[in-house]
Amino acid sequence: MTSMSSGSRAVSDLGRDDLILPFAIAPLDVRGRVTRLGAAVDHILTKHAYPDPVSRLVGEAVVLCALLGSSLKTDGRFQLQTRTDGPVDMLVVDFDAPDRLRAFARYDADKLASDHRMTAAELLGHGHLALTIDQGPDMSRYQGVVPLDGQGLEAAADQYFRQSEQIPTFVRLAVAQNVTGSGTEWRAGGLMLQFLPESEDRKRQADLDPGDAPEGMQAQPVDEDDAWSEAKALAATVEDHELVDPTLSSERLLYRLFHERGVNVFEPQNLRDACRCSQERIETMLRSFTPAERHDMIGPDGKIGVTCEFCGTHRAFNPADFDPPN
Known part of the structure; x- marks a missing residue:
């Protein structure tokens, strides 16, 4: 563990790709992970040669799967899968612990907008997102499913954690092409924060709308914890270009966002694109x-x-x- 609070060693400016960097902001009871993907995501997207909007969606899914799957403590597999009625009707990403990523998408070229400017929500349409944890034959398999009702992957991840885990979570995903101006190289990045105080009462969130409540019934308001409100406000200042900038290290990015509160980083975890087929x-x-x-x-x-x-x-x-x- 390395501290980046006042009085600690200098923040590293060494930009490194294809890794997950876990971190904690103790004063705010927040833990999180940041990832920067270079060659790994570029290889996945380039070999499939998807249309640009599909590549961007797949890139976002790869980042999200890496952020979530890297929490596995033992060998196992984390899978993200969507089945929808949109132009991209199926999307699958596998994370094989400790470091392997692979992905593919199925899409209908006739449904893609001619201007190639469709958002992730438009590409997905309506259906469901399934997140599956498989830690081997000696462990129970777990799957969480959330509906996709015209939202993107960031919003779907937020709904998953509120619905299945009851953990306040912030997710930001970014994908870009030709960042360095040297070609069509793809890059991607992501940031995830989770509010994990010792008191469960502090994690309480407003209930999801059940959709069938009696007319006139109002949900009880839940005041958001001040520490979590501050953490989200700080994280929300991150720009897409910061998440994909090859000259900006993950440590420097975290320092920019949270230096006022102090942030501790832990040992990074490498990532690579690798298929399990044989x-x-x-x-x-x-x-x-x-x-x-x-x-x-x-x-x-x-x-x-x-x-x-x-x-x-x-x-x-x-x-x-x-x-x-x-």
């Missing part, structure tokens, strides 16, 4: 099908071809390896 995994999957089902998969070349949706790797298998002649 020859062995796909062979195991194919063996789970019946001989008739595998026969229907045989292509004109006499092989069973499988292309990974995440990384695009194509592998060909000989049907005889699964159903040898008698």
Whole structure:
């Protein structure tokens, strides 16, 4: 842990990409994480060659998944998935602890606006966002689902934490292209704060609108804790360009936002784009099908071809390896 409060060592100006930097603001009972993605998100988006608005949405989802998934304390997987009626009808991002990210999206090119200026909310439309934690066969699998009713990923994440975790949370996501002016390189960044006081009463938030309350019934107001109000106000001053600026270190960014209160940073966690697909995994999957089902998969070349949706790797298998002649 390193302190950036008064009297501590100088704030590092060394900008580093593809990492998560956890931090805490003790006077405000706040903990959080900031992430800066360079080569990892650029590789994910470039290999898929999505239209720009789709790439920006996928980039936001990758950042959000990294912010949330990096909280896993043990080996496991965190998955973010959307299913909606918008132009991007499915979006999947996997975070495999401790550091691997992969993502893909399915979209309808005919539904994309011709000016390519659709917002994340417009691209998603209506449906649901599912966040799944899988920490292996010895642990229970957990899934939280929130509706997507025309909002973007930041608003959906806020609703998820209020609905499922009852933890006041602030999320900011940013994606940009050609920041350095040297080409079409993609960059992304994100900031997440959570209010975690010892007293549960201090974390109380206003209830979500149930949508079917009796006419005339009014929700009881809940006063927001002053410390959380201050933390959110400070975090809200962050600009998109600060989250993607390769010359601005994560430490310097946190110092800019919270130096008046003092912020402690912890050991950073590296991130990388890496797919879990392999020859062995796909062979195991194919063996789970019946001989008739595998026969229907045989292509004109006499092989069973499988292309990974995440990384695009194509592998060909000989049907005889699964159903040898008698």
